[in-house]
Amino acid sequence: MTTSEQEAETATLDLSDVDHRVGKPIGGGQLHDPCSGSDIRRWVMAMDNPNPIHWDENFAKESKFGGLIAPQSIAVGLDYGHGAAPACVGHIPNSHLIFGGEEWWFYGTPVRPGDKLFQDRRFHDYKVADTKFAGPTMFSRGDTTHKNQHGALVARERSTAIRYLAAEANKRGMYDNQIGATKKWTNDELLEVEKLRHEWLMSNRLGVSPRFDEVDVGDKLHRRVIGPHSVASFTTEYRAFLFNIWGTFGWVAPEGIKDPWVYQDPGWTEGFGFDEEGAFIDPRKRDGLYVGPSRGHIDAEKAGEVGMARAYGYGATMGAWCTDYLANWAGHDGMVRHTKADFRGPAFEGDVTYFDAEIVDKKAESDWGVPLVQIKLKLTSQDGTTLVTCTAEVELPL
Template sequence: MSEKAVSEKAVSENAVSGRAVSERAASGKAVNEKAAREKAAGLDLTDVDHRVGKPVGGGQLWDPCSASDVRRWVMAMDYPNPLHWDEEFARESRFGGIVAPQSIAVALDYGHGAQPACVGRIPGSHLIFGGEEWWFYGCPVRPGDTLFQERRFHDYKVVETKFAGPTMFSRGDTVHRNQHGALVARERSTAIRYLADEAGRRGMYDDRIGEARRWTDGELTEIGKARHDWLLSNRAGVSPRFGEVEVGDTLPRRVIGPHSIASFTTEYRAFLFNIWGTFHWTAPDGVEDPWINQDPGWTEGFAFDEEGARIDPRERDGLYVGPSRGHIDSDKASRVGMARAYGYGATMGAWCTDYLAYWAGTDGMVRHSKADFRGPAFEGDVTWFDAEVVGKQDESVWGVPLVQVRLRLTDQDGGVLVTCTAEIELPF
């Protein structure tokens, strides 16, 4: 019905004033515009449905993990556990040398671990990370090891979000085994796929547009002290005993930041698949159309040039060209619904694992964790870690006692970035 018809109908039926008619017409127009916008924001999932439950392909690193790869990773994650970078310290440990942190599995994978959750072409879409769930099997990664991945697209659902309207939450599974076939870890990643133009129109993070926060010298001193205190909280790697831990105990507080273009770039380059020529494409045997390196439908200006990259690898570099460029470029970030440069979901997942493993010490380990990503770490922000013991299990499916810990990551204003629950093995 036209605006004129709406107004005439309102006058005849309700005998309202001219002002009321005008207001109602304006309201009707707004409703129609909203409906039209929401219809236009619908996701085209015709290339997604038939892929659910099927194995998928992806990238495989050519080279084994090196000690330098381990050091680069913990440097990027701001995780100065000497077990992972200090050769002399590591040789005196029960490991007898440098060993990788549990979080490195995602760095030895392709696509930040989200490959099996980003399956099917959705035109005009972008992707951010929604969460990670990990299971660890007690097989550490050492220099010289190679991880091999088996991937499967698990499922998806579409929900209405304030951020981008109709939004797809898709999940993919990855199994990580080493060169001996030993099971190292399993991951279930959640990808959030949405139409970039719609997120840009809604402007959920527009209040963060502008110059990144500037910190005073006094504030930076306090942040530095909190960081140093956490480093000293368990630098020796002493594991708390299961019997000594009580429900309600709090873990030492940690802080990372302030985040910057430099720190985001350092993080990105520690994911080895981002280095030129480090991987090749693989596909599971016997699977028709296994979704290896097809175009997911990235919005204009965020796609790779796979053919051009055969000559110039920068054309699929990811940081300069591709879907990750918004992480270090505020102009590009605004085009996908972000206010300015922002951090990586897979990084936040690794932060959680590292933080919990540091508390568990060299005789403990993270067995399972489930992290939900609630918001991005923007340039200029700091991230605080607060955790509490919320449960204990004398017996578990792992055959060992477990301590359950609830962890929250927040920014300097109390905004929640991550909520995480984990089960941690501790010695008796």
């Protein structure tokens, strides 16, 4: 028996608190306050989405919307726990979590300043596989339905969480051997990145929608770039999720469920848990970044304790990037209807992320009752490493 086979045998996930929760509704956090214009602006700043319809009051007033409108991606920003709550259910001792992917369905109800979203959550299912990254690894899925204060359906999300033993991932050090040292960008390289970013943001700044008959299979969308990523950018992203602001949410539980999962400890490895009692006095003790499971995103030493080589980005952010990119191309008269994104690896500190997309199919008649184009999108780092693969259906006007 090889050493790796012996290690795989000795590392096991304790799922005794998981199985009886499959298929059941769960609770979680509910934001107290409605979405404000500043919340929308904070979100698009963090997602590096300079579409003026989301932040420029004068531009937005002259548009068909008559005022600011939130990007479709904000649904996850107005949720508790980055949308991963229904996929992180059950106590697994000494575990950690990273995002594995997201699937979204959007129903055409926009979010505006003054709107408030409410969530229904359900733990869908899970499977366990042996991975090079951490040995025995759980891939769990959970569903969230987002409705506004009028009961109108805004979006549905199915999130995939990857739960694993932090010590096992740390021992294997997969990313230590793969990503190399933090890239040092030359001034010329940074100027080229900024040039590409500017060209993308100007490519459809006015929000003009391409017509269904004007696009063809094989057409490529304008390339986008985000980065270089940094501790500052990761912190900005995290702080745009409103549940991280002190006192913004309260706990809610589903009715009629025995032992509902609401805010129990999912088994975070030592040094990554919350201090729920201490947070009543010092709310920093459960905000996730100073204390909690997200601290590895901005702390290279803590990142190493959960199998990451250095500070790294958020899965929910990558999902939002995909939605924003596609929605900006679709313009004011189009919209993203569906995305399915698989997260292959994180965006590490010092890297940049490139977006490349192509139309692969067209449907004049669809199950949505509207014309759709299907788009394949890939996010890669500067060295060609795949971070995300995404398939999406985007509505365009006739």
